[in-house]
Amino acid sequence: MTKTPSRLLGKFCLAASVLVLTASSLRAQLNAYFINVGQGDAIYLEFPNGTNALIDGGPSGEPVYQFLKNKGVTKLDRVLLTHPHSDHYRGLKKVFNSLEVDKYYDTRAENVDAVGDNNLRELAAAEPGCRTLYPEPGSELKWDSNVTVKVLNSCTEKVLIHDNNENNNCSLVIRLYYNGTGILLMGDAEGSVEDAMMRIYRTGLNSTYLKVAHHGSRYSSTAKFLARVQPKIAIISYGKDNVYGHPHKEALDRLHAAGATIYTTLGGTQSLTIPAPRKGVELMVNGELDVAPVSLTETPSFNMEQRPFESADAYALQQLKAAEAK
Numbered sequence: 025m026t027k028t029p030s031r032l033l034g035k036f037c038l039a040a041s042v043l044v045l046t047a048s049s050l051r052a053q054l055n056a057y058f059i060n061v062g063q064g065d066a067i068y069l070e071f072p073n074g075t076n077a078l079i080d081g082g083p084s085g086e087p088v089y090q091f092l093k094n095k096g097v098t099k100l101d102r103v104l105l106t107h108p109h110s111d112h113y114r115g116l117k118k119v120f121n122s123l124e125v126d127k128y129y130d131t132r133a134e135n136v137d138a139v140g141d142n143n144l145r146e147l148a149a150a151e152p153g154c155r156t157l158y159p160e161p162g163s164e165l166k167w168d169s170n171v172t173v174k175v176l177n178s179c180t181e182k183v184l185i186h187d188n189n190e191n192n193n194c195s196l197v198i199r200l201y202y203n204g205t206g207i208l209l210m211g212d213a214e215g216s217v218e219d220a221m222m223r224i225y226r227t228g229l230n231s232t233y234l235k236v237a238h239h240g241s242r243y244s245s246t247a248k249f250l251a252r253v254q255p256k257i258a259i260i261s262y263g264k265d266n267v268y269g270h271p272h273k274e275a276l277d278r279l280h281a282a283g284a285t286i287y288t289t290l291g292g293t294q295s296l297t298i299p300a301p302r303k304g305v306e307l308m309v310n311g312e313l314d315v316a317p318v319s320l321t322e323t324p325s326f327n328m329e330q331r332p333f334e335s336a337d338a339y340a341l342q343q344l345k346a347a348e349a350k
């Protein structure tokens with residue numbers, strides 16, 4: 025049987041529509057903004073599918089609010105709190121009070137030192153239509169069908185913790201992967217969590233971009249962890265003259281030794297772009313290089329971060345092990 029022109033035309037139309045669909049789904053880029061919030065973290069993500077996410081809100085509401093306002097953002101598809109320390113959650117209160125939030129992601133860590141201050145879960149519950157989720161380590165967040173968003177660490181069972189490193193180690197660690205390029209967002213996780221993640225995740229830590237853990241603390245970013253991540257760009261979020269002496273020289277030295285170029289939020293918000301797949305994968309960082317790590321050799325004598333380097337952490341690591349066993 026010979027093919028009629030109309031059947032051929034039909035086939036052509038089908039092929040053409042597949043091409044158009046493919047082209048449009050590959051069109052968009054992934055943008056990440058590391059907002060200058062002083063001593064704290066706040067990261068705004070724009071996904072290729074047009075949705076967004078805010079990871080942490082910094083220590084006060086105004087910087088993150090102004091950033092979102094300037095971008096014209098009125099609705100957040102997701103807000104994620106890495107862990108209940110005030111330099112991460114306090115700014116989110118204004119976010120909940122001023123913007124529409126669709127989904128709220130949290131750990132089950134309770135900071136007993138933050139009574140009356142950390143009411144994010146209540147704010148999320150009061151937000152019309154907002155769902156609260158507690159993602160498990162090893163799970164994937166379906167935020168964009170073209171971007172893999174994997175949860176690498178969390179405390180998904182309730183733990184009562186103080187304003188300390190155990191709290192840091194409950195940090196939701198997530199890795200985004202798009203167009204062959206990884207972005208690893210460490211929260212304030214420390215060396216013991218890095219060790220555990222290396223054991224549990226045989227692959228999938230390698231990331232071109234690393235949001236350095238815990239504002240460049242010496243108790244994170246171990247040499248062996250950086251050897252696995254192989255970051256080309258390291259972004260450190262911290263505030264000028266902070267009492268912790270962040271970032272610490274030891275961490276900066278290890279990042280440099282690993283071959284990473286270091287950017288910080290000190291001079292302003294840093295941003296990066298992962299282009300659509302057909303546009304290649306050259307590094308696109310829009311911001312200023314941190315040019316003076318050598319000036320940070322002095323650690324203040326009142327540094328609150330002086331303590332032994334811990335090899336294990338009860339709550340966080342037990343939960344991570346439980347995830348491994350699944």
Ligand SMILES: [Zn+2]
Pocket residue numbers: 064065109111112212238239
């Ligand atoms: Zn912090």
